[in-house]
Amino acid sequence: MKLLRYGEPGRERPGMLDAAGRIRDLGGVVEDIAGDVLTAAGLARLRALDAESLPQAAGRPRHGAAVGRVGKFICVGLNYSDHAAETGAAVPEQPILFMKATSAICGPDDDVVLPRGSVKSDWEVELGVVIGDLARDVPVERALEHVAGYLVVNDLSEREFQLEHGGQWVKGKSCDTFGPIGPWLVTRDEVPDPQDLAMSLAVNGYRYQDGNTRTMVFGVAELVSYISRYMSLHPGDIISTGTPPGVGLGQKPPVYLKPGDVMELQIAGLGRQRQRVVACP
Structure with a gap:
């Protein structure tokens, strides 16, 4: 479904x-x-x-965030070895976890609003994992039984806020509109192998990211099991599983988003997103 x-x-x-x-x-x-x-x-x-x-929706309505009332929005950092290399970081020995505020969530085609003072806002196409049944310290071999389905996430990041303002990454990850999810949730039965999904992201028609979930350092089952050891995962919680190489920070010189830019991203079988970048009002 x-x-x-x-x-x-x-x-x-x-x-x-x-x-x-x-x-x-x-x-x-x-x-x-x-x-x-x-x-x-x-x-x-x-x-x-x-x-x-069932009644058919009239016209071409806006798509909202594919999941409502998200309790936790958990992100995994540097989960693609080639992305770690482009940022100059070592490949992690254990998953790097951080939270993204749920107030960042928006629809897949909504405008992305640059926060006040932003000069280093960046893009990240990611596979999102939506939890179904409660997961608490689950073994790897049963972890996928706790997954409801999958969706596309754009884990937008303000790199100056994230890396130069001290403390944890959450400040650069949680700006309003920095978490488009959708266009829909594809249930687990329609995704035979979450570790073989092509993914890409383009800005103004130029493709910066072109990867596949097979190059994850830690796969979906490992992540669900690992995270559930430290916190219970409830229905509707989202895990954003990391991004392949090609982010703006990794370009030489770096390239960051500006008003008027258009991002287009997709994951095979999970749909597409399109966001226009606008200045903070």
């Missing part, structure tokens, strides 16, 4: 795509694409529906 949320910001409705790619409204079935709806039992209930019998 492909599940989504559509409509105006703050008033999104739950939906699913039918076989023809049309949005079907789930408002009469569930309140949101969130929480227990994402558990194995919740997804089984949606899978049993006849999509053709």
